[in-house]
């Protein structure tokens with residue numbers, strides 16, 4: 001009996017040896033994969049910060065106070081919900097004015113309509129929490145807004161950003177998603193020509 005039990009134990013160990021090995025190997029592999037993914041996403045956030053800083057996103061997406069200084073705590077939060085929007089009419093062309101800009105520097109009016117820089121922080125309701133890397137890539141490739149089917153209005157430099165590599169767009173996305181979410185519902189842009197016309 002004892003010998004039989006010992007034999008079964010032995011068989012148990014032998015049968016499970018490959019399973020255990022596989023489990024250990026898998027754990028080792030997955031932890032090394034995890035740390036690689038961790039490292040590369042940190043790199044992507046750093047690269048994204050560099051791109052966002054050098055591509056001037058804050059010039060239009062960070063509101064400025066009366067002295068022209070960026071408003072504290074509102075980095076990349078878009079046109080403030082309660083700030084007035086600029087107006088424009090064709091008579092301004094006679095004064096050689098093709099567009100007007102809100103004092104905050106975050107909303108623009110011209111023959112294209114009124115274009116309002118949105119909140120780029122990952123707030124679920126008012127920001128870009130739902131914007132995937134894929135949708136950002138498609139939007140900048142096509143020039144069509146990520147959350148509607150209308151063209152992206154000037155002066156958002158989408159014609160220039162169309163030339164970014166997929167990795168760089170992913171990095172910009174990773175950086176924006178690493179930001180502290182800030183609640184600010186920037187008003188909707190108002191295109192002068194409705195889509196499809």
Ligand code: HEC
Pocket residue numbers: 051052055056057058059060061106107108115116117118120139140144145146147151152153154155156157172189
């Ligand atoms: C010269 C001003 C300007 C600059 C620079 C700028 N934006 Fe914008 N951006 C705008 C305006 C204005 C809109 C609103 C356009 C609209 O509603 O059609 C906008 C819209 C967007 C949108 C929503 C439209 C879409 O689907 O892409 C995203 C996302 C965005 N900007 C991200 C960025 C990022 C990231 C940068 C820097 C890499 C940047 N913007 C630089 C002015 C700018």
